[in-house]
Amino acid sequence: MTHPVKGIDHCFALVDDLDAAAAQYAALGFTLSPRGMHSASKGTANYTIMFPEDYFELLGVLVPTELNANRREMLARMGQGLHAVACRIDDAEAAATALGALGIATQGLGSFSRPVPLPDGSEGIAAFSTVAFTPDETPRGMVFMCQHKTRDTVWLPELLGHANTACGLGAVLTVSDAPAADAAAFARLWAAGEVLGTDAGFTVITGPDSAPLLVMAPEAMAALYPGIDLAETPTGAFTALRIEVSDITAAAACLDAAGIAAVTTATGLAVPPAHAAGVIVEFVPA
Structure with a gap:
């Protein structure tokens, strides 16, 4: 079966204080997206730093919940910083199936979405499906796969220009x-x-x-x-x-x-x- 993983889509830093981290990256000359709020059950939020073909994300826990217990444990045990790499795929479910046939283990197949403020003042939706490689497959950090279902609400043109070029x-x-x-x-x-x-x-x-x-x-x-x-x-x-x-x-x-x-x-x-x-x-x- 054909290997479905095409490259690195983005990566994220898990941070102690999301807004403080955003201020640091703005000081480095990056243009940041508005803060993206995840669901109440996730209790997390993010800022993205977009480039034409890939991007970088700051992810933080706002409210402790059962679903973010693992994120909080990672921060306490490992410290903040670059925790995860997300890979390019076309379809998360198909990728999990194909990787399994190749003897590469995955876990956590699922879908989620978050609201996105748009330039005209309206609100759009960014939707994704993800699946992760198991810890046994990843010697360092976390590596997962991300299927973008709404690229037009993630790669917004006004986010692609940065003072640091x-x-x-x-x-x-x-x-x-x-x-x-x-x-x-x-x-x-x-x-x-x-x-x-x-x-x-x-x-x-x-x-x-x-x-x-x-x-x-x-x-x-x-x-x-x-x-x-x-x-x-x-x-x-x-x-x-x-x-x-x-x-x-x-x-x-x-x-x-x-x-x-x-x-x-x-x-x-x-x-x-x-x-x-x-x-x-x-x-x-x-």
């Missing part, structure tokens, strides 16, 4: 004590999954026009981001997010205006996790 996800990075084995395990999750060895670790190709996943040992990650405390990122999840920008000078100007001292890296400018809700955000030229 961000235009897409560049890479997701994670620390691992067994990078070769973890990279191989991650590669199974994508149809085009392939592991390439590098001097710094391993790159997992996730698909065409899709951000790769970089898996590396702690010392390699520390060398990549000198002076940044990796302990301020979530334990056992993802460490850094590269964001492609069309003008790195504009991104630097946003950081200067916010009084944020970025770390110059081999590939761009990195924002320490204290300024980005537990995520190392690295701006890199597109």
